[in-house]
Amino acid sequence: MFYEPRLRNHGLPHDPFKALVAPRPIGWISTLSKEGAPNLAPYSFFNAFSDRPPIVGFSSAGMKDSALNARDTGEFVCNIVLKSDTGAMNQSSAAYPHGVSEFEKAGLTMEASSRVKAPRVKGVAAALECRLTDIVPMRGLDGAGTYVLVLGEVVGVYVDDAFIKGGRIDSAAMNHLARLGYMEYAAVENVFSLERPEA
Template sequence: MFYKTNEPHGLPHNPFKALVAPRPIGWISSKSASGALNLAPYSFFNAVCDTPPIVMFSSSGYKDSVANIEATGEFVCNLATQHLQDAMNTSSKMVDSDVSEFDLAGLDTATCEIVRVPRVEAAKAALECKALSIQRLVDLAGEETNSWVVFGQVVGVHIDDDVLVDGLIDMSRLKLLSRLGYMDYAVIDEVFAMPRPQ
């Protein structure tokens, strides 16, 4: 089949997010200007380069995470893993900006080394980030969309020693959770290596 994205696709659900998958889940912690804590999962999330390490996430609507990062310039990408899947899901609930999703999901905070935003203590990995830019996306017609992209430089990395084996991250221990399409998720727990051609 083929469909143009400005015409109906004729399928029961939009297939786009099921095709660009799996997507890692950046579980973004941030703090408002008045100090209210915030935590929310974003699967339009990825690393965009490694020198220096830069990540991005995109918000469909100007959500609390974007507003907080615009106000403070700091955030943390906690990596969502299988053992925290229910807490991650609970933290996606739309609540008032003065409600901490850490409390809602029963999660303890841990102090970060560089940024003034806390991380999820139970997360097996977390990236401390400083905001580089926040951009409202513009479409082909030059119209502003309802999507904002946040770019941040990673300034510190936390890794639970339990997932390090001989100095390498063992994916079968980390069990990263990733988002597919529809209501579906996948866990990365099987890995194979493929050397590059010479």
């Protein structure tokens, strides 16, 4: 098949775009509002874009609370989501009103970060403490768009020591959770190594 997204001529019940750009890691974004209210929500338009400096970002369909809080406070934390976090992560995605703590609603506890005021989720395998660098509007060829890409430099990295083995992150033990299309998810359960070829 072939289709042009702008024409929505895929002929399928749902646009397959997100099922094709998959798996996508999930950034479980914790922030504080400017009044200090905690907020937590998952974002799968999430990734790392540079490692020197380390830059990560999430893309928000409009200025949702996570983006608003990142803009207002200049900080956000990306909690790394494992398969074991699935239930709580999903619960925290419900559309609670601004100021309601998804930590509370999802039965989660906050833990202080080291370099930013926004807390991380207690018990996560890892968390990236970020200071906002840019908020970039996502525009199409016609100049229109509703998403904003929220970018930040990672200024602190928390890792649960249980996931460090032989001086390396134990990816096989982590079972990262990832988003596919529709309501589908995948967990990383098959890890292998591959050396780069010589030119």
